Amino acid sequence: MAGQIGVTLLNFVRLLRRAGLPVGPAHALAAVEAAAAVGPDRREDLYWALHATLVRKREETAIFDQAFHLFWRNPRLLEKMMGLLLPNLQLEGGGTPPPDLAARLAEAFSHQPPRETETTPDEREEISASLSASTQEDLRPRDFETMTLAELDAAKAAMTRLRLSFPPTRSRRMRRDPRGGRFDGRATLRAAARSGGDLLLPKFTRRRWQPTPIVVLCDISGSMERYARVLLHFVHGLSQDHDRVSAFVFGTRLTNITRALQHRDVDEAVTAAAHSVVDWSGGTRIGAALERFNKDWARRVLGRGAIVLLITDGLERDDPGLLAAEAARLRRSCRWLIWLNPLLRYEGFAPRAQGVRALLPNTDEMRPVHSLDSLAALADALTRPIPTRR
Amino acid sequence: MTSPTPLPSSVDDALAFLTDQSYVADRALATVLFLALRLGRPLLLEGEAGVGKTEIAKVLAAGLGRRLIRLQCYDGLDLGSAFYEWNYPKQLLAIRQAEALGDAPTLYSEAFLIRRPLLEALSPQPGGAPVLLIDELDRADEPFEAFLLELLSDFQATIPELGTLRAPEPPLVIVTSNRTREIHDALKRRCLYHWVDYPSAEREIAILRAKAGGIAEALAAQIVGFVQRLRGLDLFKSPGVAETLDWAQALVQLDAIALTPEVIDQTLGVLLKYQDDIARLRGSEAMRLLTDLQAELSQKPLGR
Numbered sequence: 001m002a003g004q005i006g007v008t009l010l011n012f013v014r015l016l017r018r019a020g021l022p023v024g025p026a027h028a029l030a031a032v033e034a035a036a037a038v039g040p041d042r043r044e045d046l047y048w049a050l051h052a053t054l055v056r057k058r059e060e061t062a063i064f065d066q067a068f069h070l071f072w073r074n075p076r077l078l079e080k081m082m083g084l085l086l087p088n089l090q091l092e093g094g095g096t097p098p099p100d101l102a103a104r105l106a107e108a109f110s111h112q113p114p115r116e117t118e119t120t121p122d123e124r125e126e127i128s129a130s131l132s133a134s135t136q137e138d139l140r141p142r143d144f145e146t147m148t149l150a151e152l153d154a155a156k157a158a159m160t161r162l163r164l165s166f167p168p169t170r171s172r173r174m175r176r177d178p179r180g181g182r183f184d185g186r187a188t189l190r191a192a193a194r195s196g197g198d199l200l201l202p203k204f205t206r207r208r209w210q211p212t213p214i215v216v217l218c219d220i221s222g223s224m225e226r227y228a229r230v231l232l233h234f235v236h237g238l239s240q241d242h243d244r245v246s247a248f249v250f251g252t253r254l255t256n257i258t259r260a261l262q263h264r265d266v267d268e269a270v271t272a273a274a275h276s277v278v279d280w281s282g283g284t285r286i287g288a289a290l291e292r293f294n295k296d297w298a299r300r301v302l303g304r305g306a307i308v309l310l311i312t313d314g315l316e317r318d319d320p321g322l323l324a325a326e327a328a329r330l331r332r333s334c335r336w337l338i339w340l341n342p343l344l345r346y347e348g349f350a351p352r353a354q355g356v357r358a359l360l361p362n363t364d365e366m367r368p369v370h371s372l373d374s375l376a377a378l379a380d381a382l383t384r385p386i387p388t389r390r
Numbered sequence: 391m392t393s394p395t396p397l398p399s400s401v402d403d404a405l406a407f408l409t410d411q412s413y414v415a416d417r418a419l420a421t422v423l424f425l426a427l428r429l430g431r432p433l434l435l436e437g438e439a440g441v442g443k444t445e446i447a448k449v450l451a452a453g454l455g456r457r458l459i460r461l462q463c464y465d466g467l468d469l470g471s472a473f474y475e476w477n478y479p480k481q482l483l484a485i486r487q488a489e490a491l492g493d494a495p496t497l498y499s500e501a502f503l504i505r506r507p508l509l510e511a512l513s514p515q516p517g518g519a520p521v522l523l524i525d526e527l528d529r530a531d532e533p534f535e536a537f538l539l540e541l542l543s544d545f546q547a548t549i550p551e552l553g554t555l556r557a558p559e560p561p562l563v564i565v566t567s568n569r570t571r572e573i574h575d576a577l578k579r580r581c582l583y584h585w586v587d588y589p590s591a592e593r594e595i596a597i598l599r600a601k602a603g604g605i606a607e608a609l610a611a612q613i614v615g616f617v618q619r620l621r622g623l624d625l626f627k628s629p630g631v632a633e634t635l636d637w638a639q640a641l642v643q644l645d646a647i648a649l650t651p652e653v654i655d656q657t658l659g660v661l662l663k664y665q666d667d668i669a670r671l672r673g674s675e676a677m678r679l680l681t682d683l684q685a686e687l688s689q690k691p692l693g694r
Contacts, residue, residue, distance in 0.1 A: 189478055
């Protein structure tokens with residue numbers, strides 16, 4: 001059972017995940033076990049075995065049903081044709097599916113890595129190894145750009161678990177604190193009343209702390225293509241973890257993807273975000289995008305001491321003067337502007353490009369974001385208190 | 391309780407009511423205002439700064455002869471300053487006094503209560519229920535919004551020591567927001583919503599006539615035409631109606647009878663509040679707008 005069928009099952013699970021079902025490795029393992037238990041003879045048995053292990057909600061049945069019939073009609077044939085023939089594939093039974101379901105599935109299929117029918121044992125080993133947790137350590141210093149798709153998957157998973165603990169911001173609200181600095185008359189009197197007015201012990205309050213608002217501006221232009229999807233996973237993790245995260249992506253125009261990222265499921269969220277963007281992998285106009293942000297959004301999302309993470313390689317095709325001016329304005333309207341630059345992976349990175357030179361003096365710090373290691377370093381750096389600007 | 395001035399009974403009535411108060415409104419605004427008054431629902435007004443959101447509450451209060459109670463929101467606004475507070479020094483004195491006399495003090499009664507705007511708004515007022523203006527709600531933080539939910543849906547609120555207070559007659563509530571952040575859906579659900587936009591040229595000229603009396607028609611048309619053109623540019627902060635009025639005032643003070651590039655240069659700071667915008671407009675750009683405007687005005691005068 002562990003052989004070819006196992007790999008095929010894994011592919012099926014990944015297809016489901018890409019279609020937005022929250023199926024994890026545990027589900028996959030259970031599915032493999034269940035499939036082994038019912039045996040490969042009857043398709044119907046397999047269907048219900050997989051259904052029992054992979055579906056957790058009533059709404060998910062429809063997607064599962066479609067995926068199953070598409071995928072298991074002839075798995076080997078399908079593997080051959082994956083990504084090529086899909087737009088032409090008809091559903092079994094001729095029924096027209098609800099359009100969005102089909103679109104999601106079609107997309108999930110087209111994202112499948114093109115794989116040969118005969119996977120060599122070595123390759124299979126590599127795939128399964130990279131999916132297991134134990135090898136994640138090896139991935140850490142690796143550049144996202146050089147990873148295989150399977151490794152990227154593992155990296156994405158690790159990234160979702162990465163915790164960034166931004167230092168909280170002092171609120172203007174107060175909370176009770178016996179050692180606080182401000183006298184709380186209301187609490188004092190209430191306590192006194194409880195004891196009949198005999199005992200007057202002063203109560204105190206101090207300022208509350210609240211989560212720091214975070215704003216992410218992520219470049220998704222052509223030069224950032226390889227990083228953008230992975231980094232979106234990172235941003236998703238961030239917005240699941242923190243209350244106040246606003247996320248924007250930009251290439252030639254600026255798109256707010258905050259709502260899209262609120263899906264619990266990573267893949268669903270990233271897909272939804274990608275759907276709302278019209279300019280994936282197009283040109284870059286960083287200055288113009290920042291200008292739009294400054295005009296339309298800065299006053300709405302940068303209140304209360306927000307930290308801005310600007311993720312870009314700084315390769316500007318437009319006027320660097322505009323970029324410098326807009327970056328300076330952005331910096332003035334937030335508490336701390338961090339530029340995350342994947343190009344820092346090169347040892348001899350020098351700020352030679354015009355855009356980089358325009359951006360650099362107008363940010364508070366620049367950090368690398370090309371590998372899990374650099375993200376971990378970022379996580380460390382962001383637990384320290386935010387410095388004050390001079 | 392009947393109020394001396396009856397509420398508008400139709401949309402036309404509401405429009406006439408606003409015009410009487412020299413508030414030049416469009417029909418959309420009159421409609422939502424009428425609905426808010428008729429249904430007894432709070433009215434949430436959003437829009438750019440300076441388009442006259444706060445003014446509506448003032449006009450409403452003045453026109454209906456009600457009391458205007460204004461709660462200006464700010465970051466860190468808490469119940470103590472929005473709703474009620476106990477008078478602690480007075481309570482402490484009462485305790486001392488009770489000790490001396492050997493009484494049991496009554497610490498929680500009306501006598502020790504300090505009323506803040508929201509509590510005032512729930513209390514009966516002479517002349518009928520007051521107009522409660524909750525100004526710039528987006529500046530208060532989310533926890534405060536949550537408190538407003540009960541107040542805005544049932545017009546009641548609770549003081550733990552005294553119990554739940556209910557307004558005998560619901561106040562007329564206007565909530566404004568500049569959208570520096572989104573108001574929570576739960577709160578929006580309880581309100582009627584209206585986006586207050588910049589006025590059209592005709593309406594803005596009417597506003598100028600109503601508010602800056604005695605301004606020459608030709609100058610008014612030029613001022614409004616210029617400001618409207620500014621709003622068409624991609625500025626960091628477009629001038630609102632308030633800025634138009636300020637500018638008209640400034641030009642009258644300077645004895646200007648027509649717009650000239652020099653006068654515009656001198657007074658640009660009244661209209662635009664960001665250095666980038668001013669730098670962009672100063673000189674040739676303002677000149678270009680003005681020439682454009684003059685060409686158009688000679689063809690077809692505005693506001694006729």
